[in-house]
Amino acid sequence: MKLYWSDVLAPRTVCALAKYLESPVDYVYLDLGRGEQRRPDYLAINPNGKVPTLLDGARSLWESDAIMCHLAARCDSELWPQDARQTEVIRWFSWNHQHFTAHAGALYFEHIIKPRFGLGEADSAEVARASREWRRAAAVLDGHLQHRRYVVGDSLTLADFALAVALPHAIRAHIPLAEFPAIQRWHERMNELEGLARTFPRDSRGCLIRGHC
Ligand SMILES: N[C@@H](CCC(=O)N[C@@H](CS)C(=O)NCC(=O)O)C(=O)O
DSSP states (O other): OEEEEOSSHHHHHHHHHHHHHTOOOEEEEOOGGGTGGGSHHHHTTOTTOOSOEEEETTEEEESHHHHHHHHHHHTTOTTSOSSTHHHHHHHHHHHIIIIIHHHHHHHHIIIIIHHHHTOOSOOHHHHHHHHHHHHHHHHHHHHHTTTOSSSSTTSOOHHHHHHTTTGGGHHHHTOOGGGOHHHHHHHHHHHTSTTTSSOSOBOTTSOBTTSOO
């Protein structure tokens, strides 16, 4: 399998999961600053021109949640449960894209991506809107996690991987994580997992392979 990635938000969950599951993937880095995601050969496998993409033989798969399901199913991992919990995982995937990581991602874009790619100053109205909406969503997850160790059932699932994606960037992205103690406790446990703390492929010096050190 080949996993096309870059050191930005959406590929992070997939890289974390591939590392956690020790999936047999060859990592292919795309330099977004140089527009490598818009090369015709890449658009042929992902017409969105976005990362990540997984190539498994002749099959190409895009969308990070779908790629996670594929990697987990391929090794019969319990992270993608085959019972009623599966619907719960899908529920949290949808909610995450629509609300939780959508707004965290907006803050990540304003505070991390804009300066990195020279896209100008953070837009204060957008920061205010995304912070407000993220807090509304975070209150829901915080309530859900009050007496739970994991998001679905009593063990780790892909929902935990999906929801955790932006939180390691909370300080730099100005995501008000510290206001939500149950999310913070859960996130600290997630960060102890192999894969989530040092997610992206690194060389022997500990530098990201072709990414930012
Ligand atoms: N819903 C997609 C989002 C993919 C996405 O937006 N990727 C961004 C990086 S986080 C990207 O490739 N941006 C490059 C571009 O738009 O040119 C997923 O979860 O895979």
